[in-house]
Amino acid sequence: MAEYLLLIVILLPFIGGLFVAASHNGDDGVSRNAANVAVWVVCCNILLILKLFSLLGVDQNGLQTAYLPWVVAPGGLLSFCADILSLMIVLSIHIAVLIGVFSLRDSCGSQKGVLFFSQLFLCITSGFFLAADLFTFYVFFVLMIVPLFMQIGFCGGAGRKTATRFFLYNAWGAFLLLMSVVAIYALQDQKATIYIENISEIKLSGNFAIFVWSGVFLAFVLRLPVWPFHYWISSVNTVIKNPLVFTSVNLMPISGLYGFIRFWPAVLPEEIAALVPVFEVLCVMTMLYLAFSGYSSTGLRDKLFSYIFIYYLLYLLGVFSPTDVLKQNIAYSLFAFLLVASGLIMIVFHIDKESEKLQNSANGILCLQPKAAFSYAILILAGVGFPVSALFWNNFVIVSEILNTNVGIGSIAVFTMLLAAIFLLQNLYDLRDKSCMLPGQEKIYDIDNLRFVVSTIVMIVLFLSFIKPLWFVY
């Protein structure tokens, strides 16, 4: 049963996407039907993922592998498998996209295209995170760019140019991975399936090994906001005005992170191991840069962007620590983090939209939005590491391991996290500062009840995951 369920989890959003595309706009041109279909599909898939968790059990390593026959694939099959890590990421991505769809609800005009491609994105990301073999992993790694490209393009304006740059930049990463994957398969005498869990057993030598592993390494790095490869993500984030697209784009770096988790075993290939300290230094430098830029910027979304990527890089440092035990902690922390981030995106986009009505800055705006203020405050507190979510325990473990491995790197990482916490709390204070509020601003609207309920559910989930990370496994 589990294998069928795995395939359904991957394919259901695609089928849902077709229904979204076929749905009619309302008389006012707003695609409410499409949004409702999207919500139902994602909710159904979340339930299926929870069922998968229960089939998996807390102590098992992985589910039985599921196969999709495709003659082109080496071995003639696309194979999928799930473990706690991949299922946690898939679940959190589904929840993040669901929150993104709820954020869209007061957007005017047709969002059908964006919603269709968000469903496609879910289908592809599920396939990617559940991929069991190298070929399947590559296929979904490449495909992930397409729905995001279309979503960014649909945002219009500067998004059109940015979408092209985004696609090309990420396609180069896919190209490098393709070269490595083809080279690895060419080495095999029999065209059999190469499972990702056995990837470290591939014996390559000399320049060939450097060629292959550098390709894999760069392919993943290009998906992450590490200097000097950060250009695409910063340029995309500045132009997107759509919360769902913003959420989806900010989920993209997880593919690079996940690639490192899967490909970078505790024992690194010798050829590339020498580069890891250099890369760690690049990571913390980028974290520092992001922290200072978040601190100095005035825009809400810029601060949020800095916060999100500081934490991605923290996880990356965790992945590079010479132990496998952190994987579980990274999965739990990432789950909570994505919930916090998507919740914050929903509220920040609302605040941003309302603040456009103000003549001055947005300071004090939360005084007029009690529901948004409450949700925003709780999510910020959870986000900066207060003991209200799984983020607290697991980040603690990750940071201690980084400190244990390299005190210098760990200290800088802690410092950047502190700086991120400061600028988020400062921002919260500014937004709630009554003294900045000018009279006659009654037209500022609070978040609607639906979104308040959504953010409340997110808070409850966060709190439950603080008590027991896998509380939903029955």
Add this chain to the structure above:
Amino acid sequence: MDEIFNVLSLISLLLGMLGVTIQRVWGECSAKDYFFTARVAIVASVVFSLLFQESAFGAPYFAINEQTLSVYALTSVMVYIWLSLSLKWFVSENLPSCLFCFLALVALLCCRVLAAAQNLMIIFAALAVLMLINYLFLYLSQQTEELHNISSRYGLSALLFVFVAGIALYLLTPKGWNLAQAADMTIGWGLFKTYVVVAGFLFVFMFMLAIAPLHFWFADTIAPAVLPVAAYLSLVPQLSLWTAFGNVHHQFLQPIMNNINDLYVLFGVLSILAGAVGANTSRNLRKIFAGCGVYCFGVILLVFAALPDKMPFDSHAYIQIYLLSMMGIYTVFYAFKCRGDYLYNLNMIGGFARARPFVAGAMLLFMASLAGLAPMPGFYGIWFALEGLANRDFYVLMFVTAGCLMFLLPAYLQIVKAVCFMPRKDNFDRTDNNIYFYLTLILALMLGLICKPQFLQML
């Protein structure tokens, strides 16, 4: 009796030509009548060839096998779709279409002969007739000074290559025209004479297949030609030409010239580069896809070089997939219509997806296939081409092939940008049901190919 059944398919085509001529001479016929006659002849020809064609027929001049029949069937399907779509063009332009239909049937006959021919003289004759048809299509459809000059240039270049191939044929003497014995004839020849013979046949094929550096005519003729002619040049002769080239390569060229694969690598890489550059330097849709075509031909040539021992199934499948995608693209071109004019420039098709989402979506899928994006069928060709190169340790070539595909991407992306992201500028004309029907058919074929890449071989 068996012999009559064997030639029924040829007779159908000849009858088709005769029917069109009779309609022209004695009847007051409209464009619809000519196209109807031509399409009936094509359907009858395909049905007869699939039902009655025997492998021994025509030996030793022809070799009929499953591959030959599948090439013929696929080419016929393409000609049928192309004629159906072109009919609207002739009706809306109110131009005579008798010669057009006649030439289409002759071209199909030549394609059929080319795919099965085992004799260099027959191949030469079929190539020469195809060149003449290309020229006539250009000449008869010329509406501008530019096209007049281009058709003249094409005619002169074609004459030159026919002349070179004629010299090669003369040197071989009639004893050596049979493909199976042609290589033996050259034993003991001097280097110069051998090179002249190889160059004669290689260059005439490269010219017709638009392999760089002899690809110059391809984009030049496709861009200004009227849509039916551009579609013909891009789609119809390619599959048969590649099949004939495969036969000549494996039975004749490769045995007499050991380092011919290196030559293929050189021309293949040149084509890949020229295609990628060409596609990116134009805003004319047909030129962009002509560039993509030159790139794909380069990849096929590289597969020939990488898998020298047999007519690679991979390259054959890749050609079919390329043509199917291109067929889809040209079907979409017939839908790019505004106030009766067919649109060919990127600036003219802004916001097309908002007006015709299904057609635009189909175009995206065809382009994804051409770009080698998994799981579209085009990925299959690229994957096996790269794997073939990697298996022979041609890692640099593998890198160049995939790298140039990356350089092709901006060309595809600017089309996507225009079609999907730009605001709608004009009201596009209503899309014919024919176009929807054929797009659905091609998409269904593609779906079949995704699930089972050998699908086209099984037809």
